[in-house]
Amino acid sequence: MTSCHIAEEPIKKVAIFGGTHGNELTGVFLVKHWLKNGAEIQRTGLEVKPFITNPRAVKKCTRYIDCDLNRIFDLENLGKKMSEDLPYEVRRAQEINHLFGPKNSEDSYDIIFDLHNTTSNMGCTLILEDSRNNFLIQMFHYIKTSLAPLPCYVYLIEHPSLKYATTRSIAKYPVGIEVGPQPQGVLRADILDQMRKMIKHALDFIHHFNEGKEFPSCAIEVYKIMEKVDYPRNENGEIAAIIHPNLQRQDLYVAHAALELLGSSNSPTSASPSAGIADMSHCTWLKQTLITYVNHENLKGSLFSLRWSLPLSPRLECSGMISAHCSLHLPGSSNSRPQSPE
Amino acid sequence: MSGVYLVRHWLLAPAELQRPSFSAAPVLANPAAAAACRRYVDRDLNRAFTSTFLNSRPTPDDPYEVMRARELNQLLGPKASGRAFDFVLDLHNTTANMGTCLIAGSSHDVFALHLCRHLQLQYPELSCQVFLYQRSGEESYNLDSVAKNGLALELGPQPQGVLRADIFSRMRALVATVLDFIELFNQGTAFPAFELEAYRPVGVVDFPRTEAGNLAGTVHPQLQDQDFQPLQPGDPIFQMFSGEDLLYEGESMVYPVFINEAAYYEKGVAFVQTEKLTFSVPAMPALTPAPSPAS
Numbered sequence: 280m281t282s283c284h285i286a287e288e289p290i291k292k293v294a295i296f297g298g299t300h301g302n303e304l305t306g307v308f309l310v311k312h313w314l315k316n317g318a319e320i321q322r323t324g325l326e327v328k329p330f331i332t333n334p335r336a337v338k339k340c341t342r343y344i345d346c347d348l349n350r351i352f353d354l355e356n357l358g359k360k361m362s363e364d365l366p367y368e369v370r371r372a373q374e375i376n377h378l379f380g381p382k383n384s385e386d387s388y389d390i391i392f393d394l395h396n397t398t399s400n401m402g403c404t405l406i407l408e409d410s411r412n413n414f415l416i417q418m419f420h421y422i423k424t425s426l427a428p429l430p431c432y433v434y435l436i437e438h439p440s441l442k443y444a445t446t447r448s449i450a451k452y453p454v455g456i457e458v459g460p461q462p463q464g465v466l467r468a469d470i471l472d473q474m475r476k477m478i479k480h481a482l483d484f485i486h487h488f489n490e491g492k493e494f495p496s497c498a499i500e501v502y503k504i505m506e507k508v509d510y511p512r513n514e515n516g517e518i519a520a521i522i523h524p525n526l527q528r529q530d531l532y533v534a535h536a537a538l539e540l541l542g543s544s545n546s547p548t549s550a551s552p553s554a555g556i557a558d559m560s561h562c563t564w565l566k567q568t569l570i571t572y573v574n575h576e577n578l579k580g581s582l583f584s585l586r587w588s589l590p591l592s593p594r595l596e597c598s599g600m601i602s603a604h605c606s607l608h609l610p611g612s613s614n615s616r617p618q619s620p621e
Numbered sequence: 622m623s624g625v626y627l628v629r630h631w632l633l634a635p636a637e638l639q640r641p642s643f644s645a646a647p648v649l650a651n652p653a654a655a656a657a658c659r660r661y662v663d664r665d666l667n668r669a670f671t672s673t674f675l676n677s678r679p680t681p682d683d684p685y686e687v688m689r690a691r692e693l694n695q696l697l698g699p700k701a702s703g704r705a706f707d708f709v710l711d712l713h714n715t716t717a718n719m720g721t722c723l724i725a726g727s728s729h730d731v732f733a734l735h736l737c738r739h740l741q742l743q744y745p746e747l748s749c750q751v752f753l754y755q756r757s758g759e760e761s762y763n764l765d766s767v768a769k770n771g772l773a774l775e776l777g778p779q780p781q782g783v784l785r786a787d788i789f790s791r792m793r794a795l796v797a798t799v800l801d802f803i804e805l806f807n808q809g810t811a812f813p814a815f816e817l818e819a820y821r822p823v824g825v826v827d828f829p830r831t832e833a834g835n836l837a838g839t840v841h842p843q844l845q846d847q848d849f850q851p852l853q854p855g856d857p858i859f860q861m862f863s864g865e866d867l868l869y870e871g872e873s874m875v876y877p878v879f880i881n882e883a884a885y886y887e888k889g890v891a892f893v894q895t896e897k898l899t900f901s902v903p904a905m906p907a908l909t910p911a912p913s914p915a916s
Contacts, residue, residue: 308836308839308862309862311835312862312863316863340886340887398780398782398783460780461780462716462778462779462780462781462783462883463780463781463782463883464716464781464883464884464886465716465780465881465882465883465886466836466839466840466881467839467840467845467881468839468840468841468842468845468860469842469845471839472842517629518626518784521626521784521785521786521789522784522785522786523786524786524787524790527785527786527787
């Protein structure tokens with residue numbers, strides 16, 4: 280039987296990050312609100328610290344100043360010698376690692392929630408970095424159940440080359456919270472309400488866990504990253520096609536997409552060969568193709584991407600459902616193993 | 622993004638903009654901002670076409686957009702002169718749920734209003750709304766005021782920095798119909814008088830803010846996406862972070878537009894209050910052909 284990773288101690292130190300991208304406003308304003316009035320995020324016995332990670336980008340209402348803060352928390356960047364020549368975000372990453380890490384050490388925060396928005400139609404999404412993390416699988420199961428009937432998706436970024444070094448990855452349990460669609464630089468009340476609820480349920484789960492509650496084994500459906508698809512580009516690197524109307528807003532639905540080239544003056548359904556439709560029919564062999572992050576982020580460089588996700592075929596070691604194989608509880612808690620005295 | 626990408630495409634393939642009696646010239650109005658995927662570099666270009674900016678003596682410290690406004694005034698104007706372009710069409714997007722909005726200056730812009738009417742008749746399914754931006758007594762400040770006649774197309778909702786195919790196609794089709802209208806006019810079509818319903822701004826409402834000037838709440842869910850729908854005194858307009866609703870305290874019903882537009886946060890505008898008015902637009906008689914040279 281495979282050994283399970285069970286959390287052995289109560290959760291003590293939790294952080295909630297906003298403004299990792301300065302123009303994703305829901306997290307910015309929730310964190311600023313909680314810095315003034317943190318009653319909503321307090322739970323007995325738990326330290327919950329709200330924190331703005333990229334204040335200069337927040338002030339300018341831009342994604343980042345020099346480089347994307349959410350891609351550089353790898354050990355190489357965190358270990359660079361501090362100097363004024365380093366990009367702003369690399370210097371900031373080192374400060375954050377000092378405050379909430381160090382990454383991969385016993386002193387790092389237990390859980391970091393990193394609050395994000397997307398312009399794409401992803402609804403409420405939780406981002407998981409490790410498919411064997413039973414504690415987080417249980418937390419996500421709890422959040423999904425509590426939010427129902429509002430859908431809440433789990434996006435798994437575990438991948439040998441596509442996984443990226445997130446701001447939250449310095450914690451023992453990193454949690455990405457991504458809610459959309461919301462334009463950059465805009466704060467929508469409905470999106471704010473959804474993100475607020477996700478945090479509430481997450482903190483309730485931690486509180487229940489710390490109180491000794493047992494969570495029976497469970498399974499959740501996830502969407503695992505497979506591939507990034509960039510736009511077709513011309514020689515200057517400018518995009519030469521737009522996401523097809525049939526694909527737009529179809530995050531997480533089965534789709535077979537076609538990209539319409541900008542030069543076409545025919546409607547997308549036209550069969551004219553000169554219309555220049557880029558056919559993605561080689562994807563039709565995928566039984567269920569689920570697309571996330573459609574049409575996200577800035578038009579600069581390679582940040583424009585589709586990420587296609589595929590639910591894994593139903594074999595035990597790579598199931599589209601991932602399971603917490605053991606029930607989850609704190610050792611020594613009064614609700615567990617009632618027959619053996621401590 | 623729709624306008625940026627349409628213009629970049631037409632600069633390489635201008636055939637779509639040609640008609641028998643004229644060709645439209647595509648212009649990327651703010652190339653530095655477009656290259657950086659930002660609204661502007663130093664200041665909003667679409668507020669820089671007043672005589673103060675256009676006629677003041679250039680200095681090396683001038684904001685980029687002021688220099689660019691003077692260049693565009695040379696290219697398309699000069700504003701209020703006989704040499705100015707006959708017509709400028711300015712392509713915009715908004716994050717607000719304004720659908721297809723046609724922006725003209727005032728009820729005196731007869732040519733532009735006949736063009737609006739033509740677009741409304743050609744695309745009844747789009748419910749094109751007409752917005753008259755100029756307050757009476759106020760000098761015009763936007764790019765299309767440089768030409769003898771001008772109109773802006775404002776399509777939304779679309780996030781900044783994002784290109785949606787549905788909005789892009791719609792804008793492309795509207796531009797084609799604008800050019801068709803101009804061709805009809807040049808060919809000697811007469812356009813009869815008609816009644817037009819339009820929206821005119823009467824004020825703006827800012828977000829609720831803390832003493833430090835930060836946001837204290839968001840646009841209320843009942844107001845979000847309700848552009849051009851009536852707003853009555855007592856209706857909720859903001860939801861505070863602390864939970865309570867703020868209600869509209871105006872004296873009379875208004876029609877809010879540009880609700881929760883990203884670019885207006887820095888201008889202190891959560892929405893623009895407009896009044897709806899109906900007025901007559903006089904007929905536009907057929908062009909008389911130029912007299913032929915004496916034989």
